[in-house]
Structure formats: C-alpha cells, structure tokens
Amino acid sequence: MAQMADAHDEARRIGEVIRRARVLAKRSQANVAAALGYHQSKVSRLEQGKGTEDSQVLRAIAWELGIPLPAVGLAAVPDAITCDPETEDMHRRTFLAASLAAIATPAPPTAGHRDLIHSLLPGPIPPAGDGVQDIAELGSRVSTVRRLFCTCDYAELERTLPPLITDLRHSAAGSAEATGLLATAYQTSASLLLKLSDHGNAWLAVGRAMAEAERCGDPVILASSVRVHAHLLAREKHTVQAVTLVRHTVDQLTGAYDQRSPRYLAALGLLLLRGVTAASSGGDRSAAKDFLTEATDVARYVALDRPDAWANFSPTNVALHAVSAANAFGDAGVALETAGPLMRRHIPAPERRAALWVEAARAYNQQGRLADGYQALRIAESCAAQDVRRPAVRELVADMAARDRRRTLPELHHFSRQLGVPA
Structure with a gap:
C-alpha cells in the first residue's frame, strides 16, 4: 500500500515538472501535443500524473520542453549504450538543456x-x-x-x-x-x-x-541611469520592481513633448522601451502595451537613429521592441509580422540591426523554422559579429541545434561549434 502511495506521489511530481516546464516555455498543451504528434488530452493526462510509466512518452516530452531526464525519473543515456539516432538525439537534447547555464557563463576575464x-x-x-x-x-x-x-x-x-x-x-x-x-x-x-x-x-x-x-x-542623465538599473533588475527576474521603477520615473518626465529637446525625448523614450522589455519578461501584457503606446507617442516628436549618446530611439526602435515583446509572450507570428517591414528598412545602428535579426531567429525557432532561424542569425552576424557571440544568443543557438535532432541542418551545427556551443 505504501509503495502504491509512493508511486502515485512520484507520478504527480513528474506531472508537475512537465506542467511547470510548459508554462515557463509559454506554450499551451495543444501546442506541445501537436509538436509531438499527440492529442492534447495526452499532455493533460501527463500533467495530472497519469501515464507517466511510459518512458518513451516521457523522453519525448522531456526533449520537447528541454527537461533534464533525471527530473522526470529517467536516467540520462550513457554514451556507451547509444545505439540509434533517436536515442542519441535524446541524450544530446538533455545535455544541452543542462548546459544552458554553463553557456551563459562569461568567458575567463580578459585584461580589458x-x-x-x-x-x-x-x-x-x-x-x-x-x-x-x-x-x-x-x-x-x-x-x-x-x-x-x-x-x-x-x-x-x-x-x-x-x-x-x-x-x-x-x-x-x-x-x-x-x-x-x-x-x-x-x-x-x-x-x-x-x-x-x-x-x-x-x-x-x-x-x-x-x-x-x-x-x-540632470533629469536626462537620471532617466538613462534608471533605464540600465531597470534592465539589470529585469535580467535578474525582478520584473515587478523594474516596471515599478520605470513607471515611477516616467511619471515625473512625461508631458509637453513638443517643448522638449530631442535629447530629453530620446532618454524618456528609451526608458519607456526598457519598461516594455521588463513588463514582457514578467508576462505583464497590459503594462507592456501601455509602455509601447507611450513610447510610440514620444517617437512622434523625435527620430534619432545615429549611433551616438542618445541616438537609438526612433519609431524603428519602438517597432523593434514590439517584436521582442511578441516573442516574449510566445506570439511568434505577430513578431514576424511586425518585423517584416523592418527587415526592408535601413537601420543605421549595427546593434539595432543585429537585434532585429536575432529576434527574427527567436520567432522562427518558436515556429520550428530552423533553416529560416539560422539564416536570420547569419544576417545578424554580418551586422555585428561580436553581438552574436554574447551568451544570450549562444543560448538561442544551443536550443536551435538541439531541436534539429536529426541534424538536417549541418550548417547550423557548424555555426554552433564556431560559437563554442556544446554539440
């Protein structure tokens, strides 16, 4: 009787692990089921702790959601017993999922x-x-x-x-x-x-x-410092605090846009865009929409695209943040629709050009369009090679390489090796 209770508890634990991984990935049960060729009810039952004794199904859903195998009660497949491509791909996906934190770790510090x-x-x-x-x-x-x-x-x-x-x-x-x-x-x-x-x-x-x-x-200098402070808060998952900080500061700076200097408006606009990023990272659609609306209003009065101290705020940058926000909410189709006109527009700042194509790659990856995602990353690299080698982009490449479990895109895997991503 005790053994049956223990087994039931373990099944419920595994179901909760699957549910949390799916929610964190911002995917629906239907989306995950479709990717695996299952009916939605199968994913629903798994999340309820039913059917977890089927190790083949568990391995498939762990691969799809990037869950390390031990977390769902399965042992990682040792290299010595890797005997077929499917098993090898499963092992590689598990390894990559466990390696993402290591990828994000900065390289040994240079003298600079x-x-x-x-x-x-x-x-x-x-x-x-x-x-x-x-x-x-x-x-x-x-x-x-x-x-x-x-x-x-x-x-x-x-x-x-x-x-x-x-x-x-x-x-x-x-x-x-x-x-x-x-x-x-x-x-x-x-x-x-x-x-x-x-x-x-x-x-x-x-x-x-x-x-x-x-x-x-100087309120402009203060707004810019608050912006990087909010950026760091959001990166550390303190998104509510980041949104609060941006909102508090913006409320002191808004109004009379037609009487403000371009420098003032650009600093305010960039702060609003940081609010968009923080809100979308925290899943707050309402706040993200409000910040985007306000940034669009400010952009009516200033359009600075030059790469200098206050030069990356413009309607173009507002649209770029709309693409990023759509990706954060899992709306890949919206992201690509918004990105389309920008892809045909000249964006003077290389960092912004690279950001556009990296976000496009994220959207393509969400849709499983790995070839398009790879091409977007190579365009981003042509815009700003050093930017593509930063940890966040390397994580994206790792995930894309893991999704290509049958290695249908050898150029993607070559690119991942160039970036030092585990293969």
Missing part, C-alpha cells in the same frame, strides 16, 4: 575586462592620463564609447572605458557637466557588462551610475 571592473571599484582615483582635458574633449570621448557600444565593438569598448572613467573622476569633483558624463560612462559600462552576462559586476556599474546621476541633477 579586469581593468574595467577595477575602474568601478571604490578607492583612490588613479593618476589621470597625459594632460588635462576640457569638457568638450571629455564629451567627445564619451560619445566615442557610446558609438563603440552601438556598433558592438565590445573588445575596444572594454579597453577604452577604464582610462575615460579615471579622467572623468578627476574632472567630476568640480563640474556638474563632468559628473553627468561620468554617469554616462558608468551607464555604458553597465550595458556592456549586461551584454556579457556579468550581472554581478553590472551592479557595481549601476550603483555608480545612479550616484553620479543624482549628483549632477
């Missing part, structure tokens, strides 16, 4: 990365570079690092930021304008660290950016 982190730490200011630079020169250098970010030259950006931060720290003591430039340098550092998935050190940069933004008193 270590210098950047050191520049964010508290302590005495290192000696300044040769000569005393005026505000105009420092402003030009800040514009350069922003341009490096928008063109996805992350390696050069890591080398350029530390000496700039040192020189700005020397100048900021007696200048509100230099303090604002320092806040922008810290914001850029945080954005770069987020691209590299170095969230721990990104908190250092965000803290520095917020402190300097408050010191300088």
Whole structure:
C-alpha cells in the first residue's frame, strides 16, 4: 500500500515538472501535443500524473520542453549504450538543456575586462592620463564609447572605458557637466557588462551610475541611469520592481513633448522601451502595451537613429521592441509580422540591426523554422559579429541545434561549434 502511495506521489511530481516546464516555455498543451504528434488530452493526462510509466512518452516530452531526464525519473543515456539516432538525439537534447547555464557563463576575464571592473571599484582615483582635458574633449570621448557600444565593438569598448572613467573622476569633483558624463560612462559600462552576462559586476556599474546621476541633477542623465538599473533588475527576474521603477520615473518626465529637446525625448523614450522589455519578461501584457503606446507617442516628436549618446530611439526602435515583446509572450507570428517591414528598412545602428535579426531567429525557432532561424542569425552576424557571440544568443543557438535532432541542418551545427556551443 505504501509503495502504491509512493508511486502515485512520484507520478504527480513528474506531472508537475512537465506542467511547470510548459508554462515557463509559454506554450499551451495543444501546442506541445501537436509538436509531438499527440492529442492534447495526452499532455493533460501527463500533467495530472497519469501515464507517466511510459518512458518513451516521457523522453519525448522531456526533449520537447528541454527537461533534464533525471527530473522526470529517467536516467540520462550513457554514451556507451547509444545505439540509434533517436536515442542519441535524446541524450544530446538533455545535455544541452543542462548546459544552458554553463553557456551563459562569461568567458575567463580578459585584461580589458579586469581593468574595467577595477575602474568601478571604490578607492583612490588613479593618476589621470597625459594632460588635462576640457569638457568638450571629455564629451567627445564619451560619445566615442557610446558609438563603440552601438556598433558592438565590445573588445575596444572594454579597453577604452577604464582610462575615460579615471579622467572623468578627476574632472567630476568640480563640474556638474563632468559628473553627468561620468554617469554616462558608468551607464555604458553597465550595458556592456549586461551584454556579457556579468550581472554581478553590472551592479557595481549601476550603483555608480545612479550616484553620479543624482549628483549632477540632470533629469536626462537620471532617466538613462534608471533605464540600465531597470534592465539589470529585469535580467535578474525582478520584473515587478523594474516596471515599478520605470513607471515611477516616467511619471515625473512625461508631458509637453513638443517643448522638449530631442535629447530629453530620446532618454524618456528609451526608458519607456526598457519598461516594455521588463513588463514582457514578467508576462505583464497590459503594462507592456501601455509602455509601447507611450513610447510610440514620444517617437512622434523625435527620430534619432545615429549611433551616438542618445541616438537609438526612433519609431524603428519602438517597432523593434514590439517584436521582442511578441516573442516574449510566445506570439511568434505577430513578431514576424511586425518585423517584416523592418527587415526592408535601413537601420543605421549595427546593434539595432543585429537585434532585429536575432529576434527574427527567436520567432522562427518558436515556429520550428530552423533553416529560416539560422539564416536570420547569419544576417545578424554580418551586422555585428561580436553581438552574436554574447551568451544570450549562444543560448538561442544551443536550443536551435538541439531541436534539429536529426541534424538536417549541418550548417547550423557548424555555426554552433564556431560559437563554442556544446554539440
């Protein structure tokens, strides 16, 4: 009797594991069932803990939802007994699902990365570079690092930021304008660290950016610092706090758009778009829609597409975030419909061009159109090679390679090896 109760409890546990994985993947029972060639009732029964004794079905649904086999009571298939392509593919899918966290781990820090982190730490200011630079020169250098970010030259950006931060720290003591430039340098550092998935050190940069933004008193600088703060909160799954932070700040900045400078409007617009990302990451459709509507309104008054300090807010960028939000909600068809006109439009900033094609690849992947997804990724690589090598994109490539269980796209697997993704 006790054994029967234990078996029943285990079956219910496995059913709950399957249900949670499906919900996290934002997929319906019907969608999962169709992908596996089952009726929806079979997936429903599995989630209720019924039929879990069928190991073949369990393996299939674990593969489809990226669930490690031990989580549904199955042993991983050892290499030594891999005897047919189907079993081998199942083993590979399980391995890739378990490896996603490892893929996202940053590579060993380079000298430039270590210098950047050191520049964010508290302590005495290192000696300044040769000569005393005026505000105009420092402003030009800040514009350069922003341009490096928008063109996805992350390696050069890591080398350029530390000496700039040192020189700005020397100048900021007696200048509100230099303090604002320092806040922008810290914001850029945080954005770069987020691209590299170095969230721990990104908190250092965000803290520095917020402190300097408050010191300088410029609402534009403050809005930009709040934006990277909200970005980090959302990345760390604190989406409710991120949405609250954006909403609170936006409420203090909105209104009289026809009387605001392009710089002011661009900072506000980018903050609203960060709200879109945070809300969609948290599954809040209502908030995402509200932020998109407000951003669209702001974009009527400003269209900055140049890769400089405030230059990536425009109707184009609003549309890009609509694509990303649709993907986050699992609406791949809507994402691709929204992306279609953008694919035929010139987008000056390489980082934004790459983002469009990466989002297209995500949508194609959701639809199982792996060949189209692969082509989209190669276009993204042609726009910004370093951006495609960041951890988030490598995770996408890993998932696509895992879905191609029969290896019908050898070029996709070659690409995944080029990116260092486990195969």
